[in-house]
Amino acid sequence: MALARPIGILLAKELRTEFRTRELLATTLVFVLIVLVLFSFTFDPTSVESRRFGPGLLWLALLFAGSLMLHPSFTREQSNDTLVALRMAPIEPVAIIAAKILANFCFLLLAEILLLPVFAALYNLHILPVLGRLVAVLVLGTLAICIVGTVFAAISSQARMRELLLPLLLLPLLTPALIASAEATAGLFEEQPALAPVWIGVLAAFDTIFLTVTWLFGDYLLEE
Amino acid sequence: MQPGSPTPTPAKSAHAGDSSARHAPRGLGLEFVDFAKRYGPRFALRGVSLSMSPGECVALVGANGSGKTTLLKAAGLLIRPSAGRVSFSHVNANGAAADSGSGDNGAGSCAIKRSIGFVSHSILLYDELTAEENLVLFARLYGLDAPEDRARAALEPAGLAARAGDLVRNFSRGMRQRLAIARALLAGPGLLLLDEPSTGLDRAGQQWLGATLADLAAGGCTVLMSTHGAGETNSFVTRAIRLAAGSVVEDSAVSGDARAMLAAALAAHEEA
Numbered sequence: 001m002a003l004a005r006p007i008g009i010l011l012a013k014e015l016r017t018e019f020r021t022r023e024l025l026a027t028t029l030v031f032v033l034i035v036l037v038l039f040s041f042t043f044d045p046t047s048v049e050s051r052r053f054g055p056g057l058l059w060l061a062l063l064f065a066g067s068l069m070l071h072p073s074f075t076r077e078q079s080n081d082t083l084v085a086l087r088m089a090p091i092e093p094v095a096i097i098a099a100k101i102l103a104n105f106c107f108l109l110l111a112e113i114l115l116l117p118v119f120a121a122l123y124n125l126h127i128l129p130v131l132g133r134l135v136a137v138l139v140l141g142t143l144a145i146c147i148v149g150t151v152f153a154a155i156s157s158q159a160r161m162r163e164l165l166l167p168l169l170l171l172p173l174l175t176p177a178l179i180a181s182a183e184a185t186a187g188l189f190e191e192q193p194a195l196a197p198v199w200i201g202v203l204a205a206f207d208t209i210f211l212t213v214t215w216l217f218g219d220y221l222l223e224e
Numbered sequence: 225m226q227p228g229s230p231t232p233t234p235a236k237s238a239h240a241g242d243s244s245a246r247h248a249p250r251g252l253g254l255e256f257v258d259f260a261k262r263y264g265p266r267f268a269l270r271g272v273s274l275s276m277s278p279g280e281c282v283a284l285v286g287a288n289g290s291g292k293t294t295l296l297k298a299a300g301l302l303i304r305p306s307a308g309r310v311s312f313s314h315v316n317a318n319g320a321a322a323d324s325g326s327g328d329n330g331a332g333s334c335a336i337k338r339s340i341g342f343v344s345h346s347i348l349l350y351d352e353l354t355a356e357e358n359l360v361l362f363a364r365l366y367g368l369d370a371p372e373d374r375a376r377a378a379l380e381p382a383g384l385a386a387r388a389g390d391l392v393r394n395f396s397r398g399m400r401q402r403l404a405i406a407r408a409l410l411a412g413p414g415l416l417l418l419d420e421p422s423t424g425l426d427r428a429g430q431q432w433l434g435a436t437l438a439d440l441a442a443g444g445c446t447v448l449m450s451t452h453g454a455g456e457t458n459s460f461v462t463r464a465i466r467l468a469a470g471s472v473v474e475d476s477a478v479s480g481d482a483r484a485m486l487a488a489a490l491a492a493h494e495e496a
Binding site: 002006010013017018020021072079080081082084085086087088089091092223224 | 269302304335337340343347351407
């Protein structure tokens, strides 16, 4: 409970500043939309092809959009050294990271909710019958992107060549989560939709492991 | 001073009549023992040993790169030492010195941080939030009662009450600095760390800061600040420490005169 309060305060701050500037949301939405539209023109969107390529393209677009969105989450704390003020506050440093993870998760999930109908229309996919299971996969996959992405955004924000460093660290580490997300999503668009427990298990384990590691080493992530 | 920004008035020490500060130590003493901080092969601080009693007002002087800011960051628990340690003490209700810990563990660190205020080179405030929203945010993070009231009470003496609803990005340099100082004073610190706090302040702002710090010092707050030797803030300094290449080379508590050291620092700064 000691962590919940500062996380709530900082999450409210993140949401307020983002909805005031709309920098991250606008960038993410436009980027994912462009990628989905461009890819939809590269092949004939028949049901078979859409089922085969759609889920992979969706997660690829979300990954790149996520890395675009995650990078500023710590670098924009640097303009007035506000991270120093947060680190000096009587709160656990892991609360700062947890609030950032939750804020990024909210932004990316909101972008997904807005883009899901566009994705379904462009790729001729019926999402309504599998909506509940699709949301579960999106939540777990997005959480994976946000946990790992936020941690590495914190690390890379203090490094030189930070723009290059984040994708270099992020992409290899997220590969298992992306494979699991794409496979789980693809299973939902088969002729007989099914959610493979193994991929959900991989995603849940991935999220749990990285959340625990973040919890354990959160104090060191924000140090100079 | 900008139009619409009334003359600031000295802030009353938050130690008086403040429920959250009543239980906090009045002044926090600190002690560096063989403290060293290295960034790669370069030492920012090396073998610094000094102690400050609760309620002391100490000025750090020295050329750029001498280690003043690093020492302030170390006192604010913002950096981990490469060697040595920093520890804190306060005067308890019986008037005796009591150990407050070193801030090495989470709970101890939070308790000490609650008593530290920091004014940095940067303003440590969010441009996308209003002045009041910034102060409410930090009042909540510090667990203060009635954060909105505390924020408004802090804006008044800084002369920013009329601009409480304005985004910080629209503030002038001087107004931003006054807001940064108001933020540092918000929780009634027992130890105030100031990194060249007069930067960007006009004469009225400097007078406000000087009077505010004098009031805090009278209330028992310990003050450690870096300075180039000029400004209203130096009038209540009781001790001066000169750093060079990350080491303490002169301390008026050991030998020398604080006023003379400040005057020499000012002369060196103007010459540079």
